[in-house]
Amino acid sequence: MKERIWQCGAYQLGLDEPRVMGILNVTPDSFSDGGDCFDPAVAIARGLTLIEEGADILDIGGESTRPGATPVLPEEELRRVLPVVRGLAARCRVPLSVDTLHPDVAQAAIDAGASIVNATGWQINVPEWTHVLVAYRAGVCIMHTPEMARLEGFDPASESTCAGDVSICLAKAYRCACEAGVREEQCVLDPGLGFGKTTTQNLDILARLESLTQLGPVLIGASRKRFIGEICHEPEPCARLGGSVAVAVWSALHGAAVVRVHDVKATVHALRMVTRLRSVQAM
Secondary structure, three states: OOOOOEEEEEEEEEOOOOOOEEEEEOOOOOOOOOOOOOOOHHHHHHHHHHHHHHHHHOEEOOOOOOOOOOOOOHEEEHHHHHHHHHHHHOOOEEEEEEEEOOOHHHHHHHHHHOOOOOOOOOOOHHHHHHHHHHHHEEEEEEEEOOHHHOOEEEOOOOOOOOHHHHHHHHHHHHHHHHHHHOOOHEEEEOOOOOOOOOOHHHHHHOOHHHHHHHOEEEEOOOOOEEEEHHHHHOHHHHHHHOHHHHHHHHHHOOOOEEEOOOHHHHHHHHHHHHHHHHHHHHH
């Protein structure tokens, strides 16, 4: 069987085993770790620690996407992100991702050493997005959002067929990206857990994850999110480790190619144990 590859600029990341994307927020107001790595030197040190713990990718974000967060101008986002991207690019050999709503921020971050765009603001047929991806051959996470659902005529508030609606929207976004010149191997699909979705909708997506993976490689970003807190009765995001690791393992077992997490070491250890157990079971 041909190995699955994620083309991320100069990197070719094999996806036959699940990859761990470590979260590095350089914001003062992210829902879980806002302010922890706002200083660039602290952020760079934290990123190097995440790599030591087993992160295959670092995802660097300069604007919080939590509900009610204050929007950040691209200039301020660049001021937060670029020193960290440059510092890590000079010190590590793993792909760096920039988590952004803005294509101009994505391009500047790639110029500084990033090779993946976690396109939380992805919009179908926006030339600025596709130009960045085609010109640089950067990897991209195409994420489902309520806005994407509305454009396709779906009601984001409906509880009825969430997983199916997400699949339809992502399939169209994926197709449009490829028609614009982005290669299939550059793309990973993110169902956008927690983005305008209820706990029931998030669980529906996870329960039907294998059908979504038929479209292409899937990234799951559930770490410390509210729906885990609701199920585990943990109001504090940092107390949601057990639930977050459980979702990461479930996702990997049901076909996810990448899991995006805050707690890298615990996730890497859990996935390593499950992988070993599955190999023994297969003997």
